[in-house]
Amino acid sequence: MSVYLLRRLIQAALVMLAMSIIVFVGVYAIGDPVEILISPDADQAERARAIAALGLDKPLWQQYFSFLGAALQGDLGRSFVFNEPALKLIGQRAPATLELAFGATIMAVIVGLPLGLYAGLRPKSFGAQAIMTGSILGFSLPTFWVGLMLIMVFAVQLGWLPSTGRGETVEILGMRWSFLTWDGLAHMAMPALNLALFKISLVIRLTRAGVRETMLMDYVKFARAKGLSPTRVIGVHVFKNILIPVVTVVGLELGSTIAFSVVTESVFAWPGMGKLIIDSINVLDRPVIVAYLMSIVLMFIIINLVVDLLYSVLDPRVRLESK
Amino acid sequence: MEPSIPATAAPPTIQVRNLQTRFFTRAGVVPAVNDVSFNVGRGKVLGLVGESGSGKTVTGFSIMRLVDEPGRITGGEILFDGRDLVKASEEEMRQLRGNRIAMIFQDPMMTLNPVLRIDTQMIETMQAHTKISREDARQRARDTLGMVGIPSPDERLKAYPHQFSGGMRQRVAIAIALLHRPELIVADEPTTALDVTIQGQILAEVQKLAATTGTSIVWITHDLSVVAGLADDIAVMYAGEIAEYGAVSNVLDHPLHPYTHGLLGSVPSRNKRGEPLRQIPGTTPSLLSLPPGCPFQTRCPRAADVCRQVPPMAEILPAHEARCFRPHLENAEAA
């Protein structure tokens, strides 16, 4: 177990290292580093001083190591716009994005699992066909447009939900969270649903496929031959088996949910990391871009690791030692 | 029609009469089980023999009322304890399954749920039928595992199926079937997937159980040699129908139906050394396009014009029925 964990951590470190090279090459070599790292407002003298300070006159590999060294100490540069450390900015915005992504994921499971279960158990019913058609739409509809339509219907026409912002927040551990207040939850409802739409479709399809496959398994028939009630057969024997792929995929999708929240955050003016990165790309605030990319890759790696561990808890056949 | 055998004094545990199960597929209606009748007496073993696709497994699932869509029991009776299982409600069936009628499946690697521990899978079976505390249920599970020859059952209860070998898993499945001391066990080729030595052990234990507990067994198999050593009666199925039915010695020693005859001829052990194996020409017909009359006529060496009629099941010899117009009577005469 610990050997496995250690190996995974080394792997993770290697991926981070590779990503740092890609991001470094992307930002420092493809773009003009002077333009990227020095505020366009700086005058000639400042510019020269900064070039020397940043070591841009040194060979590329030396620059990379100084970049890496600073990064390891948590220094990914300062934002030109906010004049604050880029990582700090990301950290401030992260809770908003995380609660949105988690909210969407929970919503996807709560809505998608029962619908998929129904569609899998009664595949020929009208309800199941409607659900499956809906899931195709969920895959096809561009997120941002659905978001706009949600605003149009629920905020403008019906006036039920607020259209933008996070609403009231509560501070815990120095971070602001919306999901602990009613107002915050009301603000979160539409963005979370918007972000969840794609995942709901995904969970429906996975669950349906899983149910249909599992129902044909001998062990389900054997469970029925043991005289178990249909509730127990479906609720325990089928459900526990389909939970494994669903949890795995939903978990792995959490990373992509966080990434895709860029779109939802822009639609609903949700002040998270996604909104920050779009603004930063628009004004070429590249230290923030670098910080965003690095931290999202780190999140990815952590999520993958957690999902792997969770998978082994759920599925007794996976033994970590043997990996 | 009323099967006349076996002529035991006690009423049979189960009587299947004119059972008909059909599958309504897109390609057409498949008569998977057609006019099947047999009895199994208390403590007796019936060997239900046939090739794959002959309808023997569907017959077993019909008794359990576990035929899934698009299949359906479309006729006949299954009499068990004075009631007709074909007409029983789903809840009545649920109460019987795993309790008074149990089933063992073919592939032990597939019958146990991979994500549930053995104790869960045993205890839930008991709790589905009786009010029993978890501790008592665990105790009984442990005893039953011991009974089917699983060493250190205490530890094994906490294990998951993948930690067992195939033979051990089948023993667990058998233990689950035995938990409630059922009156009838439907065993669907339970030893086919196992090594020969383990097959022998399990056969011996099942035979012992049937004798000591009075459990009746429907043993579904394609292997005549298994039936020879185990069964009291034998029913040979072909294309959804019973071709021949009788006491095991009668059927194996003097097969009446040309199909049984051919089947026995193709078993190596029954031939003298150096003599070429006989084989049945042709292949099993598709149930969707059976010839009118006897389903075996296209492969039958004795087929005649009369075989285009549907042969009735008839007691051709005492306690020995066959569905054939031109049975191998010379075998019986020779004996």
Place this chain on the structure above:
Amino acid sequence: MSATTAGSTAPAKAPKVETPLRRFILDFAESKLALGALIVFLAIVLVAVFAPWIAPQNPYDLAQLDIMDGRLEPGSVSDGTGMTYWLGTDDQGRDMLSGIMYGLRISLVVGAGSAIVAAFVGASLGMLAAYAGGRTDTVIMRLVDLQLSFPTILSALMILAFLGKGIMNVVIALIVVEWAYYARTVRGTALVERRREYIEAAQCLALPTRRIIFRHLLPNCMPPLIVVATIQIARAIALEATLSFLGLGVPITEPSLGLLIANGYEYMLSGKYWISFYPGIALLITIVSINLVGDHLRDVLNPRLKK
């Protein structure tokens, strides 16, 4: 000898090619939904191609736009020109119907263009991986895995962050996002086909590698490639619209569907829904019709692959 063998197989194959194609068309036409979707999609393509001739106005020609006609409701008539704005106008007085027709052009060109380039790059690399095997295969497939493990939007954002905004950079981003799907598909199919006897026979006959790849392997990879391409075009169109909506794509003077929708965003809150709504519907119909065609193509082509 090799020439005669190859020559004699060609005419023998010819009648076979005819029948599957006909059967394919018949199979495809079996689904009314997919057929309808295909017709809708073709209509959209025609509208996009002939937009300059059928659109009521050139929405990119600022001289034609009348700011006085800004944000008119659908069905309004212009005071200046007397023209009817069937789908209303945006804030600059642009006829939404014309805007949508021109926007479709951009969406389709960007979507199809990036899909074709990505297909070419991806298919080449996939074929190389399958044919070369060994280390080349490992390197290419690692890259594919890396690419596929990243959410599309993140890869696109990363590239736009490196290269800056602009329509060409969006196309590059789309290609980078998409190539891996093609590479994986082609490699998978090519690996299966490579083990077939006719390829072994061709190798035994010492046919040139190029000939084996282009005449034998590639044609067999086409069906799955077409399916992937169809789905990827829809995804590319959606992603381009998303990036344009985020303000990272096309310039404001030549709005694509995504940018039209973005322009209408602020007016939506005051109830002027049409600026965002109709371009969204056009985008939706385009994407859904392509997806339906792709979905059905997969169903039709798959059983044939298994045979």
